């Protein structure tokens with residue numbers, strides 16, 4: 608995980624900023640960052656809803672330092688006061704980059720026109736960025752993930768959707784009756800819908816092809832689980848923090864009449880995942 612280094616960068620050196628929520632650090636956000644100069648910074652306004660790239664993971668996706676502001680602490684400011692705050696915080700600020708739908712100040716009364724009027728430097732506003740006619744927004748990406756359409760979500764993200772989890776103890780059934788899995792406890796990250804996915808799993812900075820099941824284990828104890836099986840290799844995971852990148856949904860969750868039937872299906876899933884990941 609890349610450490611947040613904004614605390615190491617003196618705000619006096621910052622000459623350009625991009626402002627927004629930036630959950631996902633998706634393809635449109637990256638287009639905004641391209642407009643920053645070498646002394647650029649990202650101002651991330653925390654609304655508390657981020658679940659694609661929770662705050663502690665956002666720095667991983669940009670070389671620019673990220674400064675966080677809690678929305679509840681600034682939303683009472685009138686537009687003019689918000690701009691004043693920016694000028695005080697970043698005394699050498701010359702340029703602000705935002706997207707077409709950026710609004711600010713109490714009641715979100717001010718948008719790009721007012722930004723241009725109130726800020727005495729350069730304001731660059733990007734038109735709505737679309738990919739294959741789909742507008743790139745974090746809410747749109749969340750919906751594709753909830754629908755299990757990983758391919759489209761990844762296209763809009765500009766990278767594979769990745770979650771971080773904590774390795775926890777499973778039912779102890781996997782290695783005995785099915786295949787060995789790393790059971791994960793996920794906090795903060797949005798999970799794609801229930802089913803089986805072709806994934807890559809990062810353990811101790813090494814990336815392995817893997818298959819991941821998310822959902823209620825309707826065939827066994829019925830509880831909700833996130834489990835990853837590493838393909839092709841026997842690994843003894845000693846890592847507490849595990850990263851999983853999603854590539855493709857292979858099938859929906861299902862209830863099987865016997866453990867044997869589930870095991871047969873899991874072996875088929877593994878073949879499919881291998882084929883998919885080897886042909887990337």
Ligand SMILES: Cc1cc2nc3c(=O)[nH]c(=O)nc-3n(C[C@H](O)[C@H](O)[C@H](O)COP(=O)(O)O)c2cc1C
Pocket residue numbers: 776777778779780781782785786787788790803818819820823824825826827828834835836859860861862863869873876877
């Ligand atoms: C590739 C894969 C697919 C799975 N598919 C299903 C499924 O469709 N339905 C289900 O009830 N459980 C499914 N499971 C979960 C198994 O029930 C689970 O791995 C087993 O209960 C072992 O759990 P444990 O690791 O906690 O011991 C799947 C697991 C894997 C690895």
Ligand SMILES: Nc1ncnc2c1ncn2[C@@H]1O[C@H](COP(=O)(O)OP(=O)(O)O)[C@@H](O)[C@H]1O
Pocket residue numbers: 626627628629630635636639704705706707708709733734735736737742743744745746
């Ligand atoms: N598809 C897009 N095209 C252009 N600008 C965008 C787009 N999505 C977000 N932005 C801009 O990026 C910044 C962060 O926006 P944010 O509201 O966090 O994104 P999202 O719409 O994905 O939730 C804002 O300045 C916003 O106007």
